[in-house]
Amino acid sequence: MQRSPGLDLRPFRGLRYAPSRVRSLASVTSPPYDVVVRPDGLHHLETADPYNIVRLILPQADAPAARHRLAADALRRWRAEGVLVPDPRPALYVYEQRRGELLQRGVIGLLALSEPADGVVLPHEDVMDEIVADRAGLMRETAANPEPLLLSYRSDGANTGTTAVVERTTARTPLLATTTEDGFAHRLWAVTDPDEIAAVRADLARRQALIADGHHRWATYLRLRAEQPAPPGGAGVGAAAGHGDAGPWDYGLVLLVDTARHPLVVRGIHRVLRTLPPADALRLLGDAARVRPLGIPLPAALTALEETRGNAFLLAGEGTLHLVDRPDPGLLARTVPTDRPQAWRSLDATVLHATLIEHVWRLPDEPAHIGYVHEAAAAAAQAERLGGTAVLMKPVAEDVVRELARDGVTMPRKSTSFGPKPATGLVLRALDLG
DSSP states (O other): OOOOOOOOEEOOOOEEEOGGGGGTTTTOOBBOOTTTTTTHHHHHHHHHOTTTTTHSSSSSSSSHHHHHHHHHOOOOOOOOTTSSOOSSSBBBEEEEEEEETEEEEEEEEEEEEGGGGSSSSEOBBBBOOHHHHEEEHHHHHHEEEOEEEEEEEEOOOOOOOOHHHHHTTTTTTTTTEOTTTTTTEEEEEEEEEEHHHHHHHHHHTTTEEEEEEEEHEEEEEEHHHSSSOOTTSSSTTTTTTTOOOOOOGGGEEEEETTTSSSSOEOOOOOEEEEEEHHHHHHHHHSSSSSSOOOSHHHHHHHHHHHHHHHHHHEEEEEEEEEEOOOHHHHHHHHHHHHSSHHHHHHHHHHHHIIIIIIIIIIOSSSSSTTTESSHHHHHHHHHHHOOOEEEEOOOHHHHHHHHHHTTTTOSSSSOOEESSSOOBBBSSSSSSGO
């Protein structure tokens, strides 16, 4: 089948938990693998239910291959025991998240893979090869996509196409409904009507999408597709682009959200400098930036950070908070690469890594030295526990992210956290089901 020049989303037979076999649907869900705070959050999820999805996305063993085998064994066992059951027919899944006034709706399906040069799916962050290798090992061993990426696209806001199908669907009785401990209510529906599926596919075929969350998983999808042997006839990699019969590795599990209807929330991703105590971080800063101690609670300090214009960071550790801003212009001129647009050169993450981490603190950007944590309080707590320094970040506006992505410019890795992120465990994709 010839794929579209835009987003090519296809239905699949979802793999879902049998409610009668688990304590509750909420007890078997998890945040995405890279948001789980370890070790406390991991232990909490593992003990919530013996079938919690975290045992598939973050299996625990000493070696990567052993971890991946654990996940594959668990998936096979849970399917054999009827804990995870395939839906009877291929479907697109309408997914809703709600907490208070925040409402997000989107469509989950299998997206034909494309390259950045195609301009269909736009990445905006670099990835770490060791994480891609780990995710590839996990998906290869399990032959599954255990959690969807979060992609955003923009419609014209009219109640037509995908929007109309989503609105009609959410008026029906859902397949499942649950509320997770973070206060989000989740509902899921299956769209199996051929006309409604065709309407969604035709609408999305005119769109491009931004990777909001899941750059490593997208890179993993591309790596796994590239590993596949050429089918008879020699179509090889790129079959999903219309150059031959597509195979299961030519598609990946995604959630597509129309931000014209449901704008995403954008937050910063924080750094934990594991081996740099706060006293040393402050001493090394010297005159490189303005430093002000803040004798206020963390929530108030985060508000002060967001209200600070220009490049600014909040350092936390050893019971102290310091606001760092106004980096020395001469230092920026010497340390920030000049081969990128001004919008990239002025990003907080660019200044943090190119100027402070690399030249002032002289830390290698490796997991032993730098950790990435999504929640500010969790980053501060981790820094306290390790005797290191948390660098808390401001969010980047979605429009800035999208424009850089359209220009083919990637941001420093882990620059943004879009949300709300889909709960992992509500619907999985097993490749043998299509």
